[in-house]
Amino acid sequence: MSKSMNVGLGAAKAAKKDEFYTQYIDIQKEVEAYLEFDPDTFRDQIVYCNCDDPFESNFFKFFAANFNRLGLKKLISTSYDGSPIAGEQLRFKDKDSEEKSSEAIAIEMDEVLDLNNDGATDIEDVRLFLEQNPHRRVILSGGGDFRSEECVELLKKADIVVTNPPFSLFKEYVSLLNEHDKKFLIIGNTNAITYLDIFPLIQSNELWLGCTNFNVGMFFQVPDHWEKYHHIDEETGKKMARVSTSCWYTNLDHGRRHQPLNLMTVADNLKYSRGLKGKEAYDRYCNFDAIEVGTYKEIPSDYDGIMGVPVTFLNKYNPEQFEIVGNSDDSEMMAGLGVEPLGQEFIEAYRAHGGTGHYSANMRMLGLTSPKERVIYKRLLIRHRKLA
Numbered sequence: 001m002s003k004s005m006n007v008g009l010g011a012a013k014a015a016k017k018d019e020f021y022t023q024y025i026d027i028q029k030e031v032e033a034y035l036e037f038d039p040d041t042f043r044d045q046i047v048y049c050n051c052d053d054p055f056e057s058n059f060f061k062f063f064a065a066n067f068n069r070l071g072l073k074k075l076i077s078t079s080y081d082g083s084p085i086a087g088e089q090l091r092f093k094d095k096d097s098e099e100k101s102s103e104a105i106a107i108e109m110d111e112v113l114d115l116n117n118d119g120a121t122d123i124e125d126v127r128l129f130l131e132q133n134p135h136r137r138v139i140l141s142g143g144g145d146f147r148s149e150e151c152v153e154l155l156k157k158a159d160i161v162v163t164n165p166p167f168s169l170f171k172e173y174v175s176l177l178n179e180h181d182k183k184f185l186i187i188g189n190t191n192a193i194t195y196l197d198i199f200p201l202i203q204s205n206e207l208w209l210g211c212t213n214f215n216v217g218m219f220f221q222v223p224d225h226w227e228k229y230h231h232i233d234e235e236t237g238k239k240m241a242r243v244s245t246s247c248w249y250t251n252l253d254h255g256r257r258h259q260p261l262n263l264m265t266v267a268d269n270l271k272y273s274r275g276l277k278g279k280e281a282y283d284r285y286c287n288f289d290a291i292e293v294g295t296y297k298e299i300p301s302d303y304d305g306i307m308g309v310p311v312t313f314l315n316k317y318n319p320e321q322f323e324i325v326g327n328s329d330d331s332e333m334m335a336g337l338g339v340e341p342l343g344q345e346f347i348e349a350y351r352a353h354g355g356t357g358h359y360s361a362n363m364r365m366l367g368l369t370s371p372k373e374r375v376i377y378k379r380l381l382i383r384h385r386k387l388a
């Protein structure tokens, strides 16, 4: 029995959340940025797309079409039987069967030749190759789950994993890649930045954000039966949804993370951004010795203490320029850094001016008292490397 028939309600809900298909242009834009930094990023590498039906996924299509230009050694792609669209996407015919298969498959390509003699090597050549060599499609008895034994065996062979994995399994996915010490370029949700098991990797510079700025949000193709979507793509007629919280996560080096961020001085901030004559240039937390910097644009060049910045700072993060000290979502980490509990006095003053958030006196969240008591969410605590 195919695994898809066993998908329960919980799994189905998770699967629904996971059915966001990446656009070719977004993959191209991101990959090109790595090539600009190092044209040999993918040369002689085995690239594995492990959540990708080869004939549905633009990851497979992109790497197959650019196989020779990138100098790949091998391209592997495995599809997942639990996908609600499994079996719908096989758009080529077997020689001996016209039936669609809903079983998960693995495809391994060692070369892409110009089989249709049109002077180029592209996805049409891959399609022809697979039609002529049906044995290159191997049925996966484990249903194509990236955690299954056969997919993990393929993972071990791979050098770089590139895909948009199911968001509901993101932590598990990243931990598997790390366990096998793989290079990767994957799409995830920006909320994952502060997850307890993702943040330490960011802090230790084992994982960072990709090149595409995550403030822009990305559009993904979604299944035809979805009622809620953003628009219909004019070219493909497919439904598209916007996910404002998507970003690329990687451990491949790229140029943007070596560009220093332009900074202002404390005096500049007082003069140009704030114009608050006679006041301090930056607010200071009431329960921790650090300043609040509401946007990366206002990070001062001449402050040598800890600064709280929004997570969007990571779009500009250069590890040679800054050190990431902590993440305000992690209360244990906050306690370790010396953040004091908000305290009863703070909570009473907060309630007195109408604050309705569910805060309590023992919470170690970052608090401001000026102009009135408020709690500051989701801050990364950073400091200058050189000044520190």
Ligand SMILES: C[S@@+](CC[C@H](N)C(=O)[O-])C[C@H]1O[C@@H](n2cnc3c(N)ncnc32)[C@H](O)[C@@H]1O
Pocket (backbone or CB within 6 Å): 015, 018, 019, 020, 021, 022, 050, 051, 052, 053, 056, 057, 058, 059, 079, 080, 082, 083, 084, 144, 145, 146, 147, 163, 164, 165, 166, 167, 169
């Ligand atoms: C966010 S979608 C992206 C699909 C494709 N990688 C792309 O970018 O267009 C995630 C895909 O992973 C599949 N998937 C869900 N759970 C999986 C698992 N345990 N192992 C492998 N793939 C899985 C889903 O069915 C879905 O097709």
